[in-house]
Amino acid sequence: xxxxxxxxxSQGELFSSPDVDAARAFFAQKxxxxxxxxxxxxxxxxxxxxxxxxxxxxxxxGVRIATAVLHEIVRQRRTRLGxxxxxxxxxxxxxxxxxxxxxCDIAYVVGLERRGLSPNARRYLESGTxxxxxxxxxxxxxxxxxxxxxxxxxxxxxxLGTDVFRYSAAKExxxxxxxxxxxxxxxxxxxxxxxxVHRADQYGNAQVDGISIADYDMARACKRVIITTERIVSTxxxxxxxxxxxxxxxxxxxxxxxxxxxxxxxxxxxxxxxxEHVAEWLEAEKDxxxxxxxxxxxxxxxxxxxxxxxxxxxxxxxxxxCELEPLKRC
Amino acid sequence: MTHLNTRYxxxxxxxxxxxxxxxxxxxxxxxxxxxLAAAMLAQKTTAPHLIVMFEAGSVAPTLVKLPISVADSxxxxxxxxxxxxxxxxxxxQRGMVDYTFLGGAQIDMYGNINTSxxxxxxxxxxxxxxxxxxxxxxxxxxxxxxVITPHDKRRFVSKLDxxxxxxxxxxxxAREAAxxxxxxxxxxxxxxxxxxxxxxxxKRMGVESLHPGVTKQDIVDNTSFEMLFVEPPPVTPxxxxxxxxxxxxxxxxxxxxxxxxx
Numbered sequence: 001x002x003x004x005x006x007x008x009x010s011q012g013e014l015f016s017s018p019d020v021d022a023a024r025a026f027f028a029q030k031x032x033x034x035x036x037x038x039x040x041x042x043x044x045x046x047x048x049x050x051x052x053x054x055x056x057x058x059x060x061x062g063v064r065i066a067t068a069v070l071h072e073i074v075r076q077r078r079t080r081l082g083x084x085x086x087x088x089x090x091x092x093x094x095x096x097x098x099x100x101x102x103x104c105d106i107a108y109v110v111g112l113e114r115r116g117l118s119p120n121a122r123r124y125l126e127s128g129t130x131x132x133x134x135x136x137x138x139x140x141x142x143x144x145x146x147x148x149x150x151x152x153x154x155x156x157x158x159x160l161g162t163d164v165f166r167y168s169a170a171k172e173x174x175x176x177x178x179x180x181x182x183x184x185x186x187x188x189x190x191x192x193x194x195x196x197v198h199r200a201d202q203y204g205n206a207q208v209d210g211i212s213i214a215d216y217d218m219a220r221a222c223k224r225v226i227i228t229t230e231r232i233v234s235t236x237x238x239x240x241x242x243x244x245x246x247x248x249x250x251x252x253x254x255x256x257x258x259x260x261x262x263x264x265x266x267x268x269x270x271x272x273x274x275x276e277h278v279a280e281w282l283e284a285e286k287d288x289x290x291x292x293x294x295x296x297x298x299x300x301x302x303x304x305x306x307x308x309x310x311x312x313x314x315x316x317x318x319x320x321x322c323e324l325e326p327l328k329r330c
Numbered sequence: 331m332t333h334l335n336t337r338y339x340x341x342x343x344x345x346x347x348x349x350x351x352x353x354x355x356x357x358x359x360x361x362x363x364x365x366l367a368a369a370m371l372a373q374k375t376t377a378p379h380l381i382v383m384f385e386a387g388s389v390a391p392t393l394v395k396l397p398i399s400v401a402d403s404x405x406x407x408x409x410x411x412x413x414x415x416x417x418x419x420x421x422x423q424r425g426m427v428d429y430t431f432l433g434g435a436q437i438d439m440y441g442n443i444n445t446s447x448x449x450x451x452x453x454x455x456x457x458x459x460x461x462x463x464x465x466x467x468x469x470x471x472x473x474x475x476x477v478i479t480p481h482d483k484r485r486f487v488s489k490l491d492x493x494x495x496x497x498x499x500x501x502x503x504a505r506e507a508a509x510x511x512x513x514x515x516x517x518x519x520x521x522x523x524x525x526x527x528x529x530x531x532x533k534r535m536g537v538e539s540l541h542p543g544v545t546k547q548d549i550v551d552n553t554s555f556e557m558l559f560v561e562p563p564p565v566t567p568x569x570x571x572x573x574x575x576x577x578x579x580x581x582x583x584x585x586x587x588x589x590x591x592x
Contacts, residue, residue, distance in 0.1 A: 060386050060401030087386070087401070087415075087463070111460035113399045114362050125458040132453060134446065137385060138419035138467035145416060157423055158470035161508025162442075163493040164462050167452050172509070181509030210406050211387030212414045268403045275398070326394065327403045 012133035014169035015082045015103050016054050018152045018186035026189075026223055030250070036202045037255045042304060044226045044254035045072040049192050054082035055101070056144075056188075056222055058195035058215040061089025062112065062265040062273055064208070066194040066228045068258045068305035074098030075299055084190060085109040086140045086214060090265055093281060096121040097295055103131040105188070107140040115278060120285040134167040135159070135185075141214040143188035147221030155182040193222030195247070196261050198269065199237070200229040204252025207244040210268035210327065219247045228258040230270060260309060260318050272324035277312060335542070338569050340522055341588045342577060343541060345371055346569035348431070348478050348520045356428035357381045359418060359468050362400055364478045365431035367577070367587045368520075370396075374576045383427070385464040387413040396586050400464075419464070422471035425511070430468035431476045432495070435459055436487050439534045439555040440504075441497025441516030443469070443477065444490040452492070465495040470510050474517035481521035486553040498533035523548055525566050529558055539566040 039047075049055065055073075059065040070091055073081075083101040085092060089112045095101055097120055110121045124130060135143070139159050146154040155173065159165045160183050165172075173184045195215050200206040206227050208215070219225055227247065232255070238245060260267075264274035264281075284294035302308045309318070322328060338346075341364070348368035352358060354377040360369045366382075370393050373380050383389050386401035392408025399405075406412060421427055436444040445465060449456035469475045475497070479485055497516045499505055506512050519526040519535065527538045536558030537549055542565055549557050569577075582588050 060399060063386070063399055063401040085461070089399075106461045108460050108463035110458055111463075115398065117460070122458050126455055128454050134452075134461065136462035136466040137415060137464040138423075138471075141415050141419065157509065157511055158467040159462075160470070160496075160510055161499050161505065162466060162496050163446070164466050183509070209412075210403070211384075211401060211412045213386050213401060214415050216414060217416065266399070266402045268406055272403060273398065325403055326407050 008166065008172065010165055010168050010170055012167045012169040013131060014186060015105060015133065016188060016190070018146070018188070020150050020152050020187060023147065023189050024150065032250050034203050034249060037204050037252055038202050038232065039254050039256060041068045041072045041228065041256045041258060044256055045069060045076055048224050048226055048253055049073055049078055051078055052080045053191040054084070056084040056086070056190035056193040056218050057088060057091040058193060058213070058218055059091070059262070059265070060087045060213045061091055061108070062278065064196050064262050064267055065091045065265045066196040066226070066261060067094070067263055067265060068228055068256070068261050069194040069226055070094040071299050071305055071308065073100055084140065084188065087137055089113060090278065093118045093121050096124040097291070099124065102129060105133050105135055105140060107135045107137045112278065112282070116282065118282065118285060120291055133169050134164045136164055139170065139183070139185045140188070141217065143185050144214055144217035144221040146185065146187035147189045148217040151187065153184040153186050156185055157182065159183050188221060190222045192224045192226065193218050194226045194228070195219060196228045197247070198229070199231050199233045200227050200255050201233055201235045201238050202255060203235065203249035204247065204255050205235065205238045205245055205249045206247035206252065207238065207241065208246060209244070212246055216246050219251050224253045225251050226254045226256065227252050228256045228261045230259055230261060230267065232257045258305060261305070263309060263312070263318070269327045270325060271318060271321040272326070274312070274317070274321055338574055339589060342569055342574060344478060344520050344522065345577060345588060346573045347525055347566055348476065349573070350376060351476055351518050351520070352377050352380055352429055355379045357383065357426060358429035358431060359383045359385055359422060359427055359472060360431050361433060362397055363433060364587055365433065366396060367581055368478070369431065370581045371573065371577050374580055375573060383418050385415055385418050385468065387415055387418060389413055396582060419467050419471070422468060425473070427472045429474050429476060430472040431478065432465050432469065434477050434479050434485070436485055436490050437477060437479060437519070438487060438490050438497070440499060440501060441475070441477070441519065441528065441535065442490055442493050442499060443495040443497065444492045446492040446494045448491050450491070462494050469495045469497070471514065473514050475515065476518045476520070478520045481523040482552050483554050486555065488555045498528070502531070502533050523552060534558055536560060537563050539564045541566045542568060
C-alpha cells in the first residue's frame with residue numbers, strides 16, 4: 001500500500017537480537033519463586049555478570065547509580081561486555097576505567113554533563129577497541145520499552161535525517177496506516193541490568209523516590225536484574241505503599257543492601273553528589289599512570305564498596321553529603 | 331567586538347537575551363548550564379508561567395539552585411511530577427512541548443549540531459564527544475529549538491564532522507522529507523556576538539541583532555559560512571537593571587554561569 005522512497009540505510013551494528021520469541025523462551029523459564037535473594041555485591045557479580053554479557057546501568061550517570069556493582073565488575077575484571085550507553089556519565093567512567101566493554105550502544109557517553117569530559121573514557125573510545133553504534137536518549141530508552149512490551153521494535157519520529165541514524169542500527173519504515181516515514185528501533189534485551197533503589201524487600205520488590213528515568217522499562221527488558229538498595233525493608237512496608245513499587249520481585253535476581261550505594265553520585269532524598277571526589281576522578285584521569293594508581297587505591301586495592309567509602313571519609317563524609325541534599329526528608 | 335561594559339558581562343548579556351526568547355505559558359525541556367539560567371530568569375521576569383521540564387523526568391519544579399545534572403535533586407525540588415524520560419520524550423513527540431534549549435559543539439548555517447565526534451572516521455574519532463544525549467530527540471520533536479553558544483569559526487562551521495542533532499538539515503522541506511514532524515525546527519541562536527534567527531524562505535541563519543559594540547565584520551570574521559543579516563542589523567537591547575538584579579541575586583548567586591561578581 002505505502003512505499004518507502006529515497007531510503008537511507010543505517011550501517012551500525014546491532015549488538016543484541018530483538019528476537020522476542022527467544023526472549024519469551026528465556027522469560028518462560030525465569031523463576032517466579034518468592035525466595036530470599038539477599039546476597040553480597042561480590043556474590044551477585046560473580047553469579048550474574050559473565051564475560052561477554054550485555055550490560056545496562058540504571059539511573060542517570062551520576063544520579064541513583066549502582067556504584068558498588070559497577071566497581072565490583074571492574075574489581076572482578078569482567079571483559080568483553082556489551083554496554084548500553086544510556087545517559088551514562090560516572091557509570092561509564094567506571095566501566096571504561098576497567099576496560100570492561102568492547103561494544104557500546106551510544107546515546108550519551110564520555111561526558112559528565114556540566115563537569116566536562118572524562119579524559120580516560122575518551123582515550124578508551126578513541127583507541128578503536130570499542131565498537132560503537134549510535135542512538136539517542138529517547139530511542140535507546142524506547143528500545144528498552146519495546147523489549148518490556150515484548151515486541152521486536154517500536155516506531156519513533158526522532159533521529160531521522162541525521163548521522164545518528166546513519167551510524168545506528170535503526171531502520172526507516174512506512175506507517176501502514178498513514179503512509180508516514182518513521183524510525184523503527186529494535187527491542188533491546190540486555191543480559192543483565194544493575195539498578196540502585198531507595199528500598200527493597202528480600203525478594204526484590206523495589207521502590208524509588210523521585211524520577212525513575214528509564215529504569216521502569218530497563219528492569220523489564222533485562223534478562224537478569226541486580227538490585228542494590230539503600231535499605232532492605234519488610235514486605236509489609238512495601239505493601240503499605242504499593243503505588244511506589246516499580247520493580248516486582250519476579251524481575252529481580254539479586255538484592256544487595258548497600259547504604260550510600262550511589263556514591264559519589266547523587267541519591268535524591270538521601271544525599272547529594274560528592275563533587276570533590278568526581279573532580280578528583282577527572283583530575284586523576286588526565287595522566288594514565290596517575291590514574292592506574294588511583295584505581296589501585298580505590299577499586300583494585302579495596303575488598304568492597306564499604307572499604308572505598310571508608311577511604312573517602314566514611315560516615316562523616318556521607319553525613320555532610322546528606323546535609324547538602326535539597327530533597328531530604330526532615 | 332563587544333565593548334567592555336562595567337554594568338554587565340557577556341555571560342549576563344547572553345542569559346538575559348536568551349530569557350526574553352521564551353513566551354509566557356509555554357512548555358520547555360531545558361538542559362543544564364546557560365539554558366537553565368535563562369529559563370529561570372524568564373520565570374522570574376517575563377514568563378512566570380513557563381513550564382520547565384527535564385529530560386530525566388522532573389516536571390515543573392520550583393527551581394532553587396542550578397543543578398549539575400538534568401537528573402539531580404535540584405531539578406526535582408517542588409516538582410508537580412517526578413516522572414521518567416519516556417514520559418518527557420513522549421510529550422515532545424505528541425506535540426505538547428513548545429521549546430527546547432540546547433548547547434552545541436559545532437553548528438552549521440541550517441542549525442544542525444554536532445556533539446558526537448571530531449574527525450572523519452566514525453569508528454576511530456579524533457575526539458569522541460558525548461553523542462546526542464536527548465538533544466536529537468528534543469530538536470526533532472519540540473516545536474522550537476533554541477541554542478546558546480560561543481561564536482567563533484571553530485563552532486560556526488560550513489560542514490559538520492557529524493550531524494548529531496537536526497536543524498533544517500539541507501534546507502527548505504528537508505526535515506519533512508526525512509520524516510521529522512512538520513512545523514518543528516530551529517528558532518533562535520544566542521551567541522557571544524549576536525541574536526540569530528532563521529530566514530523563512532531559505533531556512534538559513536540570519537543575524538537579527540548585533541550585541542552592543544559588535545560589527546557585521548566581527549560576525550563575518552567569526553563564522554565559517556555566509557551569514558545572512560537583516561538590514562541594517564539593530565543592536566541587541568542591553569540587560570535592564572532589574573534583569574541583572576534577578577539574575578545575580580536569585581538565579582545564579584554563586585556565579586556558576588555568569589561568573590563571580592567583583
